[in-house]
Amino acid sequence: MSGTRDLYDASAGKWSRQEQLLLSDFTARPRVLQAVGDVSGRHVWDLGCGEGFVGRQLAQGNPDRVDGFDLSTEMVHLARQQAGSLAAEAGGPLHYLAADLSDAAQLPSGSCDIAVAVFLFNYLTIEAMERILSRVREALQPGGIFVFTVPHPSLAFLRRAEPPFYIEPDQHTYLGGSDAMFKGKIWRRDGVSNEIRSVHKTLADYFQALRNTGWERLPELEELGVTDDHLAVDPEFFSPLIGIPLHILFRLSV
Template structure:
């Protein structure tokens, strides 16, 4: 059975497998993606944050602990929404909304920062979403997001430990299917240029572009570190709304 984006996690088996995968000490999210996101965020004290595709909102709880003023997570999966609600239960200034990223009603000039971690590659119409993000940011507000790197999404392969990577059909953008955790998930492949131009078209000044170069201190296993040096798994972009 195939699933659209966050719907994948409403299959109980997929959800359980994913949560177990995230507990692996050297999972790619925590060793490669999260460190770069944290660097890009910098000091988030007193900021109003919107998190698109927040998952279980564990990171949202961390941001609240670090002093952000308010945190709103958007999550389309019912299972993830319930996990996120539990993560934020102790925070009066943290909340989660159960809706798809495309369907959220984005209030104008409401947030200092819009964050999205590994969710935008599930979306078909990113130009619409980027326009919504632009309007919901305050003047000088930032958007920071990560996606699977286009060299990965160009030719998706089944999950598991790879020994080689094929990059093919790179400029044929659009719909892809991936066999992952025993199910089929829908994603959309775009080039690096396409993400960059979509941000500019929405009105953003693109301030940074990063890739997931591994840092040795984030790994306990030499073999895993050396393997992560072979190809970038994630792409990161930072945009700012004009003052």
């Protein structure tokens, strides 16, 4: 896990942003917020919160409290800094904690109403993801929801190593690569790239993990990619990805 921590400690500054900048700020995060819906008065867990981009957006919906957890102390530092007057110490809803979520016991023992994990599970093995799935299911209040996104499991096998987003499977195959860590890159619209990692899971791995951890209802699933709205904003940036599945979003309810 120290490799991931080092990666994000070193690149935290390039993740830090106040407005949509990364490809996935357009292609994934707005859909996450839509899937989450009304957060007013709710207690939210933001798992793998990074430098707090999603948390700050959630805070605009007047939640009671958002608890963000992340492995990288640099990311947590930036999240606290950028939360400004919305930070816990200013009496606001945003609270951040450095925590390695490959150990689900790092999460608080209490409950929450909503949980999100925006590109966390691509850093966890199937076993570690299952521990978080179990803990979140146990923590959610009746009517609670859990929204998570990951890179689309097929993406690595569909694109060459080119901007604005790729994942390299190296010698691994789609069906034989579960739990192997693939390297990739995602670009910002200003041309800066960020390295990412993706611990490969097939689509069936996700569904098996949900079954193993007691999520009984069928998840709502979205395969996310570039839309006409994105192309209207920046055709040059988005057009290499037309028709490619980039991310998967799961919306689970208890």
